Amino acid sequence: MKIAFIGLGNMGGGMAANLVKAGHDVRAFDLSEPALAAAREAGCSTFPTAREACAEAEAVVSMLPNGAIVKAVYWDEVIGHAPEGAILLDCSTIDVATAREVIEVTEAHGYQMADAPVSGGIAAAAGGTLTFMVGGSDEAFARAEPILQAMGKAVIHAGGPGTGQAAKICNNMLLAIHMIGTCEAFAMAEKLGLDPQTFYDMSSVSSGQNWSM
Incomplete structure (x- = not known):
């Protein structure tokens, strides 16, 4: 594809x-020349503009810094440049309202789209073990799933437009709570005279174990 x-x-x-490794013809764009060089090394074709990358594409995947950039890219570079009927997948972490707006507008122009934020971090992105929400x-999910499976270990349909972003922010809230609680627990352990490494050795194999540790 x-x-x-x-x-x-x-x-x-x-x-x-990882899309290249799965046998796809990846047409890549980024503003950074070093990023483009790395993509070429990985087997991607690279293009000087996002519009040119989208031309002839059956699917578009984006991973961008924020909602404003997502809107600008889809408004100016994807709509009218990717072939009508292409499946569009935004994997950025953005707000729910923007995700729903972008899906509504792109689908009004004849595309199918899903928001598909990820969990797992840089190592999982490189290793192809991301979780997609x-x-x-x-x-849209039926078309997105085989593409996302090439990049992740779990692809889960959260519901209608924007629910992927809703799941991501709720998951991030859980992570933040775990991180704060872990820091507070280690601070209290040290104040009570416990060696931090000893406390880690015990808590990491007990009920207090969590991803943040």
């Missing part, structure tokens, strides 16, 4: 490389 990939940073670079119609 011809897949345009927009945004080749710490996360996107590894994701695009996908918001969109059943039809």
Whole structure:
């Protein structure tokens, strides 16, 4: 499948490389020349503009810094440049309202789209073991799933448009609570005279164990 990939940073670079490994024809764009060079090394074709990357693409995947950039890219570079009927997948972490707006507008122009933010970090992006939280119609999810499976270990349909982003922010809230609680517990352990390494050795194999540790 011809897949345009927009945004080749710490996360996107590894994701695009895994699409190549899965046999896809990846048409990549980023503002950074070093990122483009790394993408070429991984087997991607690179283009001087996102519009050119989207031309002839059957799917578009984006991994961008924020909602304003996502809107600008889809308004100016994707709509009218990617072939009508292409499946669009935004894997950025953005707000729910913007995700729903972008899906509504792109689908009004004849595309199918899903929001598909990820969990797992840079190592999982490189290793192809990300978790994708996908918001969109059943039809959009059915088209998105095989593409996302090339980049992740779990692809889960959260519900309608924007629910992928809703799941991501709630998951991040849980992570933040774990991180704060872990820091407070270690601070209290030290004040009570426990060696931090000894406390870690015990808590990491007990009920207090969590991803943040």
